[in-house]
Amino acid sequence: MENHDHISNQFDNDLESIRNHVLSMGGLVETNVKNAITSLLERDQALAEEVAKADFKVNQMEVEIDEECTQIIARRQPAAGDLRLVLTAIKVITDLERIGDEAEKIGRYAQTLASKKAKTGMHLELQTLGEKVSSMLNKTLDAFARMDASQAMEVVGLDIRIDEEFDRISRLLVSHMMEEPKNIKSMLRVSWCARSLERIGDHAQNICEYVIYSVHGEDVRHADIDKVKKEYLSKQE
Amino acid sequence: MENHDHISNQFDNDLESIRNHVLSMGGLVETNVKNAITSLLERDQALAEEVAKADFKVNQMEVEIDEECTQIIARRQPAAGDLRLVLTAIKVITDLERIGDEAEKIGRYAQTLASKKAKTGMHLELQTLGEKVSSMLNKTLDAFARMDASQAMEVVGLDIRIDEEFDRISRLLVSHMMEEPKNIKSMLRVSWCARSLERIGDHAQNICEYVIYSVHGEDVRHADIDKVKKEYLSKQE
Numbered sequence: 001m002e003n004h005d006h007i008s009n010q011f012d013n014d015l016e017s018i019r020n021h022v023l024s025m026g027g028l029v030e031t032n033v034k035n036a037i038t039s040l041l042e043r044d045q046a047l048a049e050e051v052a053k054a055d056f057k058v059n060q061m062e063v064e065i066d067e068e069c070t071q072i073i074a075r076r077q078p079a080a081g082d083l084r085l086v087l088t089a090i091k092v093i094t095d096l097e098r099i100g101d102e103a104e105k106i107g108r109y110a111q112t113l114a115s116k117k118a119k120t121g122m123h124l125e126l127q128t129l130g131e132k133v134s135s136m137l138n139k140t141l142d143a144f145a146r147m148d149a150s151q152a153m154e155v156v157g158l159d160i161r162i163d164e165e166f167d168r169i170s171r172l173l174v175s176h177m178m179e180e181p182k183n184i185k186s187m188l189r190v191s192w193c194a195r196s197l198e199r200i201g202d203h204a205q206n207i208c209e210y211v212i213y214s215v216h217g218e219d220v221r222h223a224d225i226d227k228v229k230k231e232y233l234s235k236q237e
Numbered sequence: 238m239e240n241h242d243h244i245s246n247q248f249d250n251d252l253e254s255i256r257n258h259v260l261s262m263g264g265l266v267e268t269n270v271k272n273a274i275t276s277l278l279e280r281d282q283a284l285a286e287e288v289a290k291a292d293f294k295v296n297q298m299e300v301e302i303d304e305e306c307t308q309i310i311a312r313r314q315p316a317a318g319d320l321r322l323v324l325t326a327i328k329v330i331t332d333l334e335r336i337g338d339e340a341e342k343i344g345r346y347a348q349t350l351a352s353k354k355a356k357t358g359m360h361l362e363l364q365t366l367g368e369k370v371s372s373m374l375n376k377t378l379d380a381f382a383r384m385d386a387s388q389a390m391e392v393v394g395l396d397i398r399i400d401e402e403f404d405r406i407s408r409l410l411v412s413h414m415m416e417e418p419k420n421i422k423s424m425l426r427v428s429w430c431a432r433s434l435e436r437i438g439d440h441a442q443n444i445c446e447y448v449i450y451s452v453h454g455e456d457v458r459h460a461d462i463d464k465v466k467k468e469y470l471s472k473q474e
Contacts, residue, residue: 070320077314083307090324094331174425178418185411191425195432 011082014072018089019145021068022096025061026141029096029103032058033137033200036106037130040193041123045114051107058100062093088214092144095203095210099137102196102203109189109196118186121176122169126194129165133197133204136162140204149215152208162201169194248319251309255326256382258305262298262330263378266337269295270374270437273343274367277430278360282351288344295337299330325451329381332440332447336374339433339440346426346433355423358413359406363431366402370434370441373399377441386452389445399438406431 032054039048069090072078078086113120136158143152173191177184269291276285306327309315315323350357373395380389410428414421 070317070324073310074315074317074320078311080307080311083311087307087327090327091331094328170425174422177414177421181415181418184414184421188407188411188428191428192432195429 011072011076011078014076015082015085018065018069018072018086021061021065022089022092023141023145025058025065025093025096026144028054028061029058029100030134030137030141032100032103032107034134036103036110037126037134037197040106040110040113041127041130043110043114043117045111048107048110048114052104052111054107055100055104058097062097065093066090084214088210091210092207095206099200099203102200106193106196109193113186113189116186118183120183120186120190122172122187122190125165125169125172126190126197129162129169129194129197132158132162132165133200136201136204140207143208143211147211147215149212152211152215155208156205156212159201159205162198166194166198248309248313248315251313252319252322255302255306255309255323258298258302259326259329259333260378260382262295262302262333263381265291265298266295266333266340267371267374267378269337269340269344271371273340273347274363274371274434277343277347277350278364278367280347280351280354282348285344285347285351289341289348291344292337292341295334299334302330303327321451325447328447329444332443336437336440339437343430343433346430350423350426353423355420357420357423357427359409359424359427362402362406362409363427363434366399366406366431366434369395369399369402370437373438373441377444380445380448384448384452386449389448389452392445393442393449396438396442399435403431403435 032051035047035054036051038044039051069086073083073086076082136155139151139155139158142148143155170191173187173194177187269288272284272291273288275281276288306323310320310323313319373392376388376392376395379385380392407428410424410431414424
């Protein structure tokens, strides 16, 4: 995190503590997401069950960090610039908690899919989507850890690739469903998992937007993000 | 909002201003959700287009209220109890903004569905789900307006009914898809709309949890909410 001459060392320590706690929470969420994807791909019922149960710890960490941030604002009464950093942490953990919820949902669907042993295909596509989402989440946490707005900008662009992959999976699911109507139920579960992965990308994008906002002190959310995405696309082509 | 003897009149005015702005934003989001549902049910392409475009105003309001809250915390440096009220507003608008996103998504799917003229059935079921979601959102904003924790507790229970309705629609969709595989693509769009409505219920639940948290000054999120839901179910049976 950058140095601010105008804030006390004690406040720096407070920020460092918040940052470490958010990163611990992020690490746990990352593990849950990875396990959720593995349980889905490998049809690993035991792992899926573990993932579905692991979310309570994420929720607990959110509550604790939220309280820590509130106490620090009340006690240190930071000026607007520093306040933004703490408010960023409060928002980041909300999205991390929701990513945890999505991992839990994937775990639940993976449990049912493993028990049904239905052939739904889509292994390669889900793997690709899973890898893109895991990588985006990892880079997001990294951008937060270093409060690196330019990295966060780049990560925002990755969400387009995830949306594209999700659209591709949706189209494939439709053909598969038409070909094998008896597997529709299972394939609908696969589609919920794909949707959850796509949502994780959206939450990672939110976190990146908070980082950019926090660093630049101006609001790049919403309107400007579309511009960033377009620039990213034009650089790729 | 309750009176707090220890805070200044000016701070009361600030809170009142935040409250009014959040309620304006809530009113706009409510309208967008209602229009999204109508456009879906009536296959009204013009209205669907309007909904898909209306979200920018919601985003703009979120940015403005977020800034207002940050400035008030920085300027007034409220104590922990009052600070919680402002932080509640910051979190409430995040969920309102995401509800707006879901309305926008429904609008986009409704646009395509209207243009395809595919028969997907489910009119009655979507209407029921839409009404439950609209009603929950309305009660949620009411609980926030009056900072009424016991009303918020009741509203949290409503989410169970929405989840049940969503599950019912998902089961019906599977049968419909099996019966008419050529309509699978359109029915998948209907399922995304149902999913978005269900998500709106989740966001409304989040807002209720913030209200309860703000009033009781203790964190009832996550763990205790399951208890509240169970109590609600047992009272209904």
